[in-house]
Amino acid sequence: MKAALAGIAVSALALCALSSQALSQELRMTVWTGSEAHLKMLNGIAESFKTKHPDVTVKFETVPVNDYTQKLTFQVAGGNAPDIAWMMEDAAPAFENAGLLMDIGPTLKAAQGYDFADFSQPAMALWQKGETVYGVPFSTSPFMIYYNKDMFDKAGLEDPLALAAKGEWTMDKFQEVSKELKEANPGKWGFEFKDGEGYASRMTHAFLPPIRAYGGDIWSNGECGFDKPEAVKAIKQLHDMVFKDKSIVPPGEQGDYFSGNSAMTVNQISRASKMAEAGFKWGIAPLPSGPGGEAPVIGQAGLVVFDAGKNKEIAAEFIAHMTDKENVATMAQFFPPARKSVLESDAFINGNKLVPAEMMKGVADAIANGRVHPAHEKAPQILAAMAPRVDALWKADADVDAAIKSICAAIQPQL
Amino acid sequence: MEAWLFVSPSAVGFLIFFLGPLCAVVYFSMTEWNLLTQQAAFVGLANFEDALLENPDFWHVVRNSVIFALGLVPLNMALALTLALALSRPFFGVVFFRTVFFAPVVTSAIAWAIVWKFLLQGEGGFINQMLAIVGISGPNWLREPNWAMAAVIVTRVIKMVGLNMILYIAALQAIPRDYEAAARLEGASRWQIFRMIIWPLLAPTTLIIMVITxxxxxxxxxxxxxxxxxxxxxxxxxxxxxxYQQGFKFFNIGYASALAMIMFVIVMMLTIVQVMLRRKGAE
Incomplete structure (x- = not known):
C-alpha cells in the first residue's frame, strides 16, 4: 500500500517538474479572435520571434469576446494569468488601477529600432500614466459604416462613400437614406446597430457615434453627457428612426447586416474578414457627420503583460517585437495601427487585401481625427445601471426626455 | 483503511468540490473582496446589512424571483399532472408522446433559450406571425417587462415539465388498479376517483415535485x-x-457570496414550510 502511494507521489512530482520545465519556454497569450485569418497572422509573428529567441514559443488562446474580461479576471484571480493579453479599452482602467500590469516602457524603449515616439499620443492616452507604460495599443480601430451596395443600388441611392466624398454624408442624410432603404427593401432594415447588440451589451456603441456627431459625448470628466442638449438631439433622432421611420432594426428583432438583412451597420475593419463570404457587394464609409463635425469613434485594444508572470521580461520583449514597425504594418490589414509612420504609409492605404484604397483612406482619416470610446474603471457597473433606463427609452411611446434624465441619474454616482 | 480508500474517490470529490466551497462561501460572505485587486477585508455582517436594509435592487430582485416561482411552479405542476394522467396508461404511440414531452429536458438550456428568443421576436417573430393570422397583434415579448417575465416562465415550463411528468407517471403507475376498480363499482365518477383516491395517493410525489421545482x-x-x-x-x-452580476461582472465576490447565502436561507425556509404543510395535511 505504502509503496503504491509513494509511487504515485513520485510520478506526480516528476510530472510537475517536467511540465514546469516545458512551460518556461512557452508564452501564453489570450486573444478574443477565433478567426483563422487573424490567428494565422499572429502565429506568423510568433514564428518570426524565434530569430531573436529560438527557444521561445507563443501559444495564442482564444477566449470568446463576450466573456473575455470575465474569464481573464478569473485566470488572474486563480493565479493562472496569461503572460500576455489583448485588453479591451473598457477593461484597461480597472486592470491598471489594480496594479496587475507590468510597466513595459523600459523594455519597449530599449528595443532596437522600436521608436516609441512613433505611437500617436492620443492613442496612448489609455495606456500610459506619466512615464509608466501599461500597454501598447494593438488595434486602434475606428467605427465605420459598412453598407450593402446591392441594397443601395436597388433603392437607386448614392452610397455613403460617394456621399462622404461630396461632403453630404450627414446625420440628416443618414436618416433619409435609411428610410428610403427600408421602403425599397421590404422586410429588411436600413440600419443595424453594431453586431445587433445596440439595445444590450453594445448600447454605448449605439449612442456614441451620433452623440459625437452632434458635438456631445456619453460622459466626460466624470460628468454624464446623455442629458446635454447635443446628446438629446442625437438620441431623439435615433428614436425617431427606430419607431417613426422604422428604418433601424428595433429592439426585440434580429436583422443581421452580414446576412443581408440590413443595408448598413457600424463595425470595425477587422470584420472585413467576414465580408468575403457575405454574398453581396459591400463598402466601408466614414460615420455620418453632424453639427459637431466629423467625430469618429475609436474602439481600442492594447497588449499588456501581467506583473505576476514568471516570464514577464521575455513577454515584454515579445510585445516589443509584435509592435515593431514591420509587424504593426503586417497587422494593419485587420487591426489598424497607432504608429504614425505606418498610418501615413502608402502600404496601409493600398496594401489591404480586403478593403480598397479609397475606403482605407477613410479608415486612416478616422484614426487621425477620432477619439477613443470613453473608458471607466467601473464600466460594468455603469452599463448595468444604464441598462434598465435605456430599456425604458427604447419604446415607441417612451418619454424620451424623462428616460434620458433617468439614465444620467443612474450613472452619475458611478462616474 | 481499505474502506476509506474505497469511498475516497467520491469523498475527496465531495470535500473539494462541494463541502469546501460551501464553507468558503460562508466565510466569503463576510468579506469585502475584490477579485481584481485581490484585496479582501473582513467586514462581518455588513454585506447582509447592505443587501437586506439598504440596497433597493435587492428587494426588487427577490420580488422577481418570487413572481417567477409563483408563475412557474403551479403551471409546471398542473401541466405535468395533466400530461401524466393522459400518458400513464399504455396506448398506441404513448412512448412517442412521452419522448416528445421529455426531449426538452435533455436539450441544452442555452440552445433552447436561443431558439425561443428567435421565435419571440417583436414583429418578425414566428409566434407573433402565427398570432397575426388569427387577428391578434402580439406584444414585443422580450422587450416589455411583464410579457418578458411571462415568456421566460412559459418557455421554462415547456422545457422542464417533462421531468415532473415522468415522476408523476411513475407515481400513477404505482397506484394499484384495484382501488380504482373498487371505486368504480361503488359508482364513483371519474372526478371523484381522481379527487378522493388518486390525488391523495400522489401527495408524497406532489411534495417532492413541489420542493424540487x-x-x-x-x-x-x-x-x-x-x-x-x-x-x-x-x-x-x-x-x-x-x-452572477455581482460576482462575475462587478467582481464583488464577498457581496455575491452574501446574496448566495440569503438565497440559500430563502430556499431552505420554503422547503421547510412545504414539508410542514404536507405533514399537517397528512394528519
Missing amino acids: TIGSFKVFDHIYQMTGGGPENGTLVLAFYI
Missing part, C-alpha cells in the same frame, strides 16, 4: 442569461442572475 425556479440562471439578460427594465432580473 421551487428550488429549481429560484436557481434559474441560464434561461434568463440567454433570453433577456435580466431585462427589460430589470423585469426579469432574478436572484441567481443578480448574484
Whole structure:
C-alpha cells in the first residue's frame, strides 16, 4: 500500500517538474479572435520571434469576446494569468488601477529600432500614466459604416462613400437614406446597430457615434453627457428612426447586416474578414457627420503583460517585437495601427487585401481625427445601471426626455 | 483503511468540490473582496446589512424571483399532472408522446433559450406571425417587462415539465388498479376517483415535485442569461442572475457570496414550510 502511494507521489512530482520545465519556454497569450485569418497572422509573428529567441514559443488562446474580461479576471484571480493579453479599452482602467500590469516602457524603449515616439499620443492616452507604460495599443480601430451596395443600388441611392466624398454624408442624410432603404427593401432594415447588440451589451456603441456627431459625448470628466442638449438631439433622432421611420432594426428583432438583412451597420475593419463570404457587394464609409463635425469613434485594444508572470521580461520583449514597425504594418490589414509612420504609409492605404484604397483612406482619416470610446474603471457597473433606463427609452411611446434624465441619474454616482 | 480508500474517490470529490466551497462561501460572505485587486477585508455582517436594509435592487430582485416561482411552479405542476394522467396508461404511440414531452429536458438550456428568443421576436417573430393570422397583434415579448417575465416562465415550463411528468407517471403507475376498480363499482365518477383516491395517493410525489421545482425556479440562471439578460427594465432580473452580476461582472465576490447565502436561507425556509404543510395535511 505504502509503496503504491509513494509511487504515485513520485510520478506526480516528476510530472510537475517536467511540465514546469516545458512551460518556461512557452508564452501564453489570450486573444478574443477565433478567426483563422487573424490567428494565422499572429502565429506568423510568433514564428518570426524565434530569430531573436529560438527557444521561445507563443501559444495564442482564444477566449470568446463576450466573456473575455470575465474569464481573464478569473485566470488572474486563480493565479493562472496569461503572460500576455489583448485588453479591451473598457477593461484597461480597472486592470491598471489594480496594479496587475507590468510597466513595459523600459523594455519597449530599449528595443532596437522600436521608436516609441512613433505611437500617436492620443492613442496612448489609455495606456500610459506619466512615464509608466501599461500597454501598447494593438488595434486602434475606428467605427465605420459598412453598407450593402446591392441594397443601395436597388433603392437607386448614392452610397455613403460617394456621399462622404461630396461632403453630404450627414446625420440628416443618414436618416433619409435609411428610410428610403427600408421602403425599397421590404422586410429588411436600413440600419443595424453594431453586431445587433445596440439595445444590450453594445448600447454605448449605439449612442456614441451620433452623440459625437452632434458635438456631445456619453460622459466626460466624470460628468454624464446623455442629458446635454447635443446628446438629446442625437438620441431623439435615433428614436425617431427606430419607431417613426422604422428604418433601424428595433429592439426585440434580429436583422443581421452580414446576412443581408440590413443595408448598413457600424463595425470595425477587422470584420472585413467576414465580408468575403457575405454574398453581396459591400463598402466601408466614414460615420455620418453632424453639427459637431466629423467625430469618429475609436474602439481600442492594447497588449499588456501581467506583473505576476514568471516570464514577464521575455513577454515584454515579445510585445516589443509584435509592435515593431514591420509587424504593426503586417497587422494593419485587420487591426489598424497607432504608429504614425505606418498610418501615413502608402502600404496601409493600398496594401489591404480586403478593403480598397479609397475606403482605407477613410479608415486612416478616422484614426487621425477620432477619439477613443470613453473608458471607466467601473464600466460594468455603469452599463448595468444604464441598462434598465435605456430599456425604458427604447419604446415607441417612451418619454424620451424623462428616460434620458433617468439614465444620467443612474450613472452619475458611478462616474 | 481499505474502506476509506474505497469511498475516497467520491469523498475527496465531495470535500473539494462541494463541502469546501460551501464553507468558503460562508466565510466569503463576510468579506469585502475584490477579485481584481485581490484585496479582501473582513467586514462581518455588513454585506447582509447592505443587501437586506439598504440596497433597493435587492428587494426588487427577490420580488422577481418570487413572481417567477409563483408563475412557474403551479403551471409546471398542473401541466405535468395533466400530461401524466393522459400518458400513464399504455396506448398506441404513448412512448412517442412521452419522448416528445421529455426531449426538452435533455436539450441544452442555452440552445433552447436561443431558439425561443428567435421565435419571440417583436414583429418578425414566428409566434407573433402565427398570432397575426388569427387577428391578434402580439406584444414585443422580450422587450416589455411583464410579457418578458411571462415568456421566460412559459418557455421554462415547456422545457422542464417533462421531468415532473415522468415522476408523476411513475407515481400513477404505482397506484394499484384495484382501488380504482373498487371505486368504480361503488359508482364513483371519474372526478371523484381522481379527487378522493388518486390525488391523495400522489401527495408524497406532489411534495417532492413541489420542493424540487421551487428550488429549481429560484436557481434559474441560464434561461434568463440567454433570453433577456435580466431585462427589460430589470423585469426579469432574478436572484441567481443578480448574484452572477455581482460576482462575475462587478467582481464583488464577498457581496455575491452574501446574496448566495440569503438565497440559500430563502430556499431552505420554503422547503421547510412545504414539508410542514404536507405533514399537517397528512394528519
